[in-house]
Amino acid sequence: MRAQHHAEKIHRGGQVKIWTREEIEARFDMERAVRMVEEGFIAYSRKKVQVPPIQNFRFDSVGGECCVKSAYVQGAETFAVKVSSGFYNNAELGLSSNSGLIVLFSARTGKPVALLQDEGWLTSVRTAIAGQLAARVLAPREVHGIGIIGTGLQARLQLEYLKTVTACRDVHVWEPVAQLHTRFAADMSVHGFNVRVHETAESVAADANLIVTATPSREALLRSAWVRDGTHITAVGADGPGKQELDPAIVGRAGVVVVDSIEQCSKYGEVSHALSAGLIQARQLIELGSVLAAGGRGRDDSNATQITIADLTGVAVQDAQIADSVVSEVS
Amino acid sequence: MRAQHHAEKIHRGGQVKIWTREEIEARFDMERAVRMVEEGFIAYSRKKVQVPPIQNFRFDSVGGECCVKSAYVQGAETFAVKVSSGFYNNAELGLSSNSGLIVLFSARTGKPVALLQDEGWLTSVRTAIAGQLAARVLAPREVHGIGIIGTGLQARLQLEYLKTVTACRDVHVWEPVAQLHTRFAADMSVHGFNVRVHETAESVAADANLIVTATPSREALLRSAWVRDGTHITAVGADGPGKQELDPAIVGRAGVVVVDSIEQCSKYGEVSHALSAGLIQARQLIELGSVLAAGGRGRDDSNATQITIADLTGVAVQDAQIADSVVSEVS
Structure with a gap:
């Protein structure tokens, strides 16, 4: 009908x-x-x-x-x-x-x-939805702190859309452009989050095991040495050539690397940097749609130290x- | 202002x-x-x-x-x-x-x-304008007959837009899909053209030295042997992969091959078939914009036998x- x-x-x-x-x-x-x-x-x-x-x-x-x-x-x-x-x-x-x-x-x-x-x-919303879907299959079962890099519209939406996939409301945020973070904590507290603004990304990573990066950065903001074992990271900023938020070593260290599009992420996105540096092989990449189709989890919940990555470049x-x-x- | x-x-x-x-x-x-x-x-x-x-x-x-x-x-x-x-x-x-x-x-x-x-x-109109611009720099000084292959909207517009570049009003038309040509002659006579409907493309080519092909054909409609020396042909139908209106031998025989886009026409368009058959070299291609920028003619008017081609695939x-x-x- x-x-x-x-x-x-x-x-x-x-x-x-x-x-x-x-x-x-x-x-x-x-x-x-x-x-x-x-x-x-x-x-x-x-x-x-x-x-x-x-x-x-x-x-x-x-x-x-x-x-x-x-x-x-x-x-x-x-x-x-x-x-x-x-x-x-x-x-x-x-x-x-x-x-x-x-x-x-x-x-x-x-x-x-x-x-x-x-x-x-x-x-903006479909990008936040992709973040939610990635977190649903990849975030640790026990999230003790949510880390957010960036405080713009996309950072806010990513956080809002995480509410249905984790009960954690403790948020740690760092904003690379200093003057931008002013209202983030107040605005997000309306949504039930307890937000702590950090001085460095390193400090955010120390307090979080579910991290979302949502900036227009053209250089790595998050170093591998700062990321704790067992963390999941969703990176949504690198939606075109020249953009980057993650140290490629994090991608190399990850046990699971999920991408929205193998084709796009091989050309740009966080994965492209790790591929060209030889830190991962193309055959390791798994598409988000394939994980969702399988109906199960994308991470190995029995492995408490596993790092997982979702690299989201935005697919039409x-x-x-x-x-x-x-x-x-x-x- | x-x-x-x-x-x-x-x-x-x-x-x-x-x-x-x-x-x-x-x-x-x-x-x-x-x-x-x-x-x-x-x-x-x-x-x-x-x-x-x-x-x-x-x-x-x-x-x-x-x-x-x-x-x-x-x-x-x-x-x-x-x-x-x-x-x-x-x-x-x-x-x-x-x-x-x-x-x-x-x-x-x-x-x-x-x-x-x-x-x-x-x-439709910008395609007809491209045909007019091509004819302005490439049509023979003396057009004794206009040949049109196709009788659809684009064929009609091409003919209308030729009025400002030639005084010739004698039109010879052939339509590959038999039932489509019925109203073409009557409709075009309103615009001042004397239209003769032909049974074959060969017969059109015999009576024309300015020919426009405007069909969605996927095979050559016009054979090289039929085309008279001194003719200009504008082909507008091959706007995507798999489409073709001209025998590639015509392109090989042409003294001047003008394209709207070297990049596009090398991939599809009439020129692509001639290139892949080795009948022309990429370096022979001249863009319409380059001819127009030079401000002169695109054909050698002192050479009465020269064949010229304009291959128009449509540029954004x-x-x-x-x-x-x-x-x-x-x-």
């Missing part, structure tokens, strides 16, 4: 439905989005998704970058083209750094069916699925 | 302006569009355009294909992301085969500024420029 209803709407060939950010947030269903992003990762790792090469632009004179990510999950009603950008001088103009939109097209007729003017919000299938979760009919 | 005015509008960070197809056609200025597409080709050949790899989708079960082409001309106010599709079973649903839209984003802030719901119309800079020609302020 759902497919038929949906098809009729598309086949009318009518106007594109425009979704404002407010409408998207009002309609957004977190559980449904998590489920669909998870299904998307599984389909991706089963090679059931068309994901053409990412398009990248750079606007060096204004500190801007933009990427176009597109995906079609075989059998879905729609395919997605997502444009997202970060223009890091925008604050001087009183504008947000991140922008973006997603256009959904009918996979039966090619006609555009929905324009989601989410301003990059869905990209996440965008297609989260947009579809907002737009499609709930049956 | 113009740039400042434009910048103020963008910097407000307000809503995206939505352009319907009717608004686009009403605002469209052919001369301005031709000038801007020409400038785009020149900038492209001077390496002043960011053109990331084209994204392609295939929807085999419904005879559909879609591509995403994006471009930023260095120094422009905006950059463009264009999605265009052809779903060749749409007629059964009472829908047009072609669809598409273009989104323009501010190159200063990354914010979307305009959505052009042109339904693929601008893609055309999309960026034609969209900008509609949207930007006329100073």
Whole structure:
């Protein structure tokens, strides 16, 4: 019934439905989005998704970058083209750094069916969902402290989305750009977290066994010597060439290295640095979708010293699925 | 003044302006569009355009294909992301085969500024403009007959856009799909052309020295033996892998081979077949933008037997420029 209803709407060939950010947030269903992003990762790792090469632009004179990510999950009603950008001088103009939109097209007729003017919000959320899924299969059973590197929007969302996978509320945070951390502790305490701001990443690593790095860094912020045995680290910042948050030695030391996309993470992402340094072999990489498809855990819970890594570069299938979760009919 | 005015509008960070197809056609200025597409080709050949790899989708079960082409001309106010599709079973649903839209984003802030719901119309027109520009520099001085292979929308537009580059109005047409040619002659006579429908492409080639091929063919339609000395041929159909309209021997025989993009035409397009057959060398290829930049002719008018070829695969800079020609302020 759902497919038929949906098809009729598309086949009318009518106007594109425009979704404002407010409408998207009002309609957004977190559980449904998590489920669909998870299904998307599984389909991706089963090679059931068309994901053409990412398009990248750079606007060096204004500190801007933009990427176009597109995906079609075989059998879905729609395919997605997502444009997202970060223009890091925008604050001087009183504008947000991140922008973006997603256009959904009918996979039966090619006609555009929905324009989601989410301003990059869905990209931020689907990245946090990926962090949640990675932590679900890789975080230690007993988390005694959550470490967060970075205090921007993505750092906040990652922390919020960890609430369903761990009961731990003790958070240790360090922000590489000193003036940015001011409101993080207060804001996150509203969500029930006890936040301690640290002076160094080393000190964060000493107090945490579940760490998320969420910065636009272009150099390693976390040294291997600082990371305790038994820690899981999710790195979400290295979403393009030249970006890096982790000492490659951490990746080399990890017993399990999960990636959102073997293809992308081999080219950039934390894994690419470890691969080119010869610290790991490509055959060691496991895709998040493969771990999720297996239905079990991604780490060896009997091995208390095992380090695990999730390297998340952002795959277009996440965008297609989260947009579809907002737009499609709930049956 | 113009740039400042434009910048103020963008910097407000307000809503995206939505352009319907009717608004686009009403605002469209052919001369301005031709000038801007020409400038785009020149900038492209001077390496002043960011053109990331084209994204392609295939929807085999419904005879559909879609591509995403994006471009930023260095120094422009905006950059463009264009999605265009052809779903060749749409007629059964009472829908047009072609669809598409273009989104323009501010190159200063990354914010979307305009959505052009042109339904693929601008893609069709910018392709016809490329044909006009190619004919301007490559068509013989004396055209005694125009040959058109194909009778679809693109064939019609190519013919219309040739009116400003030749006084010839005698048209010879052949359509590979027999039932499609019915209204072409009547429709084109309204534009002042005398159209004769032929039974074969061979017969068209015998009566024409300016030929345009505009079909979705996947095999050669025009044999070298049929093409008269002194003819110019513009081929616009081979816009993706597997497509072909010309016998590669024609390309090998040509004294001048102009391409819209050396990179794209080396991978697909008519030229790719001739390259892989060893009939031409990559160094013989000249980009249309380079010919236009030189300001002169692309053919040797003193050589009455010279064959010239323009292989047009469609470059994203055309999309960026034609969209900008509609949207930007006329100073």
